[in-house]
Amino acid sequence: MKILIVEDDQVIREGVSEYLKEFRYSVEEAADGKEALEKFDSSIDLVILDIQIPYINGLDVLKEIRKKSELPILILTAFSDEEYKIDAFTNLADGYIEKPFSLPLLKVRVDSLIKKYSGSAEKFEYNDTEVNFTSYTAKLRGKEVDMNAKELEILKYLLENQGQALTRSQIIDNVWKETDEIPFDRVIDVYIKELRKKLELDCIVTIRNVGYKLERK
Known part of the structure; x- marks a missing residue:
């Protein structure tokens, strides 16, 4: 922070x-x-x-x-x-x-x-990116981007813990429900890659041997 x-x-x-x-x-x-x-x-x-x-x-x-x-x-x-x-x-x-x-x-x-x-964040704005967590919608430079619900839920969890390094296990434990099929922890890497690519989020930082954190630049 x-x-x-x-x-x-x-x-x-x-x-x-x-x-x-x-x-x-x-x-x-x-x-x-x-x-x-x-x-x-x-x-x-x-x-x-x-x-x-x-x-x-x-x-x-x-x-x-x-x-x-x-x-x-x-x-x-x-x-x-x-x-x-x-x-x-x-x-x-x-x-x-x-x-x-x-x-x-x-x-x-x-x-x-x-x-x-x-x-209590329901919206996220960063550079040319706008995300609404209530409607599960995202825009990049004013154009809608097709997003996976879990991608946005991961982004919201990172935002709620902004500045803190989070392990893959922490992300899974807090984003996946008991009724969901629990993924391998490396699946988080795929979601993070998609978030960075789709929304141009250089604010999601890799913490080596730990996981990820959201840090606005």
């Missing part, structure tokens, strides 16, 4: 960054609102956003991100003033933490938001 930390206080920013990296989160840092918008792209899974930052304030950064994405955004604020909180939630923030805060508490909030959003 990739997190964008937007905070002008270098000590706080680097402290949060190093702490989250210990738990295998990938981190991007921005010291002001302008840099935040420059670094924000489809590879980001969550934003930790301070309100009082130079050039473009945090609430305006929030508004700009919401024009293009519904990903989780956690607001950092030193203010107890309700107006800032109301403003943040009006612009669809997913929560706030007041400074000073503890790093373990921040991590709990981050873990919770990541789980909430990735665990």
Whole structure:
């Protein structure tokens, strides 16, 4: 999972960054609102956003991100003033933490938001690919692609565990039902090959001697 930390206080920013990296989160840092918008792209899974930052304030950064994405955004604020909180939630923030805060508490909030959003994913968008897991449909550059149901179920499982290396056995245990005929684990390689080919998904990475993981580039 990739997190964008937007905070002008270098000590706080680097402290949060190093702490989250210990738990295998990938981190991007921005010291002001302008840099935040420059670094924000489809590879980001969550934003930790301070309100009082130079050039473009945090609430305006929030508004700009919401024009293009519904990903989780956690607001950092030193203010107890309700107006800032109301403003943040009006612009669809997913929560706030007041400074000073503890790093373990921040991590709990981050873990919770990541789980909430990735665990309930019904759509997947990556580069020119669009997948709807409710209707079991997929498009590449706007054109429908004929997909096998198990291919999409594997993709969804990878998405729900984004950033984690999954073994072939884990994929089989979580995608195949008890009533299904259980395949040999190497069959997963065939499904992954088809997903990459049909939907041009270079975000499905092979982990040697382990299995696969989904990691947006």
